Amino acid sequence: MSHWIILPVVLPALLAPIIGFMMRHDIVLARVTSMVGSVLLLAISMVLIAMAMDGTTHIYRLGDWPAPFGIVLVLDRLSALMILLTAVLALMVLLHAMATGWDNRGRHFHALFQFQLMGICGAFLTGDIFNLFVFFEILLIASYGLMIHSGGRERMRAGLQYVVMNLAGSTLFLFALGTLYASTGTLNIADLAAKISDIPADEAGLVRVAAMLLMIVFAVKAALFPVQFWLPATYSNAPAPVAALFAIMTKVGAYAILRVHTVVFGPGVAGTEGMIDAWLFPAAIVTIALGAFGVLGARRLMPLISFSVIGSMGTLLVAVAVFSPVATTAALYYMIHSTFAAACLFLIADLVVSRRNSDSLTPSAATVQNGLFAAIFFASVIAMAGMPPLSGFLGKLLVLDALRGPDVIVWAWTAILAGSLLTIVGFARAGSALFWKSTAIDAPASEAGHTTAPAHATPAEVTPVMLALAALVGLSIFAGPVASYLEQTSAQLFDRSGYISAVLAPVEER
Amino acid sequence: MEFLVASAIGTMTAGGVYLLLRLRTFPVILGLALLSYAVNVFLFSSGRLAIDMSPILSKYGEATYTDPLPQALVLTAIVISFGMTAVLVMISLGAFLESDTDRIDIDPTDTDEDAAK
Numbered sequence: 333m334s335h336w337i338i339l340p341v342v343l344p345a346l347l348a349p350i351i352g353f354m355m356r357h358d359i360v361l362a363r364v365t366s367m368v369g370s371v372l373l374l375a376i377s378m379v380l381i382a383m384a385m386d387g388t389t390h391i392y393r394l395g396d397w398p399a400p401f402g403i404v405l406v407l408d409r410l411s412a413l414m415i416l417l418t419a420v421l422a423l424m425v426l427l428h429a430m431a432t433g434w435d436n437r438g439r440h441f442h443a444l445f446q447f448q449l450m451g452i453c454g455a456f457l458t459g460d461i462f463n464l465f466v467f468f469e470i471l472l473i474a475s476y477g478l479m480i481h482s483g484g485r486e487r488m489r490a491g492l493q494y495v496v497m498n499l500a501g502s503t504l505f506l507f508a509l510g511t512l513y514a515s516t517g518t519l520n521i522a523d524l525a526a527k528i529s530d531i532p533a534d535e536a537g538l539v540r541v542a543a544m545l546l547m548i549v550f551a552v553k554a555a556l557f558p559v560q561f562w563l564p565a566t567y568s569n570a571p572a573p574v575a576a577l578f579a580i581m582t583k584v585g586a587y588a589i590l591r592v593h594t595v596v597f598g599p600g601v602a603g604t605e606g607m608i609d610a611w612l613f614p615a616a617i618v619t620i621a622l623g624a625f626g627v628l629g630a631r632r633l634m635p636l637i638s639f640s641v642i643g644s645m646g647t648l649l650v651a652v653a654v655f656s657p658v659a660t661t662a663a664l665y666y667m668i669h670s671t672f673a674a675a676c677l678f679l680i681a682d683l684v685v686s687r688r689n690s691d692s693l694t695p696s697a698a699t700v701q702n703g704l705f706a707a708i709f710f711a712s713v714i715a716m717a718g719m720p721p722l723s724g725f726l727g728k729l730l731v732l733d734a735l736r737g738p739d740v741i742v743w744a745w746t747a748i749l750a751g752s753l754l755t756i757v758g759f760a761r762a763g764s765a766l767f768w769k770s771t772a773i774d775a776p777a778s779e780a781g782h783t784t785a786p787a788h789a790t791p792a793e794v795t796p797v798m799l800a801l802a803a804l805v806g807l808s809i810f811a812g813p814v815a816s817y818l819e820q821t822s823a824q825l826f827d828r829s830g831y832i833s834a835v836l837a838p839v840e841e842r
Numbered sequence: 843m844e845f846l847v848a849s850a851i852g853t854m855t856a857g858g859v860y861l862l863l864r865l866r867t868f869p870v871i872l873g874l875a876l877l878s879y880a881v882n883v884f885l886f887s888s889g890r891l892a893i894d895m896s897p898i899l900s901k902y903g904e905a906t907y908t909d910p911l912p913q914a915l916v917l918t919a920i921v922i923s924f925g926m927t928a929v930l931v932m933i934s935l936g937a938f939l940e941s942d943t944d945r946i947d948i949d950p951t952d953t954d955e956d957a958a959k
Contacts, residue, residue, distance in 0.1 A: 462915060462918075466918065469922050469926070476933065480933060483936070483940065485941045486948075488933070488936050488940045489948050490948065492937045492946060493946065493947075493948070495930050495933055496862075496874065496930070499923075499926055499930060500874065500877070502922075503858075503874070503877045503923075506881040506884075506919055507884060509885070509915070510884045510885045511888070513888045513889070513912065513915070514887075514888035514889075517909075519915075565948060
């Protein structure tokens, strides 16, 4: 039993209170500590990837209690991948927040940031569904603080809505867990999977209710129709680096659907056969449409990007809804891609908006470095909309290729292709209003130097978004090795008996 | 007793949902508190209702016992929902002080004005 598995949870959990209590008056010290923590997290996630690479499912028993009785952490290829994704994204976001000074506009940014990482990593690692709830609460309570970081009227009100929405979601989660426990007597994911596949279809009514409730809870996190409405207000009012970090939060919902609804209520389970995909698929199609129309109709830059995030979650969940290894491979590739693409867009939008002092999509005089920002924005949009040569194109191609079944092809292809087109149109309109038309407008006559031109972006401010772009380029160049890793990942995910026997293995065997 | 517990959970949930759909922060907070009470009782009953039984296995005699796990779950859920309610109260207070209104919905004209400026 290797102790590496619990480090992604323990490290931020130790750093956060230290930063919060001992370094709250010293932003430099907090920055250094937070940075060191994020770099260490990246190193740990590399080790975990190397451990998971051999294909075995690693178990960490807390307190060394055997599986259905104690709490276990489970490391397989999927969770190692998600931890790595979190660590890389966290590093970029942290660099951006430090370079632009966002972290100094309110208190406790770094402590909350570390708590957020702890919750996300825990949610990816846990093998117990009640623990999943606990880690969800940890990441949510940190995200409440980050969401309203630096305050302001609109942000506080949007933050309030976000908190209420998620508290209602948590209550639903508890109802689902109670139902599940009442009908099976366990909350360990592997044990649940073993017990639920033994329940005959005509006695599985309560289990179906629980599966559906869990589905709704995860859908709230993943911003799936009809519970996506919190996302635009939240993301567009959150501080931009926080919105970029939240790009991984929607993926936590998608991960939970993948994990729970594949392993526990997965294909081949008599009680819930065909029920989840029958609901998930149409909902995901509508989500794509909503995202596309939102991108087309948005009048401000931040909501525009938020709607494109909704659209990408729709594309991701269409592939998840098929519940087949091939489609899951495509979904995972698209998940990595859309995380970085969304982060890219939010980071560049922050650089642009902070210089224009407004995020409305109306032409106004060009600010400094119009060309550089336009180029970065253009590249990010190419990635988000799924145009070649960046990884969005490959991701959408994989998803389309996986969705060739006769009963899904019409809806899925129409939605994804038309959605991409609308997204391109919406972004093209936004880009031309922001960057192109603005060159035709003269700068407002500065009355003897009253208006000072906004500062040029320092290299430190541009680096994080460049790193995110580099990640997207790398993802497209190394698409082959990444896809083969993801293929093994989804094969491992769909090997339910392998997961169950690994987690429930007797302790003596280790 | 099953009827009593079930109808109590149902009433609290109904009241909670009704209050949650109000437009002001105070009823919404009360609604969420009611919902969390409902879910706590619900979790408690998910280990079957039992009276006068200890949640510990006794090695002396054939004493029946009640499932201890839901009690641990409820304890965790109570702690979390209590903390969350406190956070919610603070955030809604902050939102009220910032915007001078305790409405929970965001008026679309507000955001447009905000965008225009």
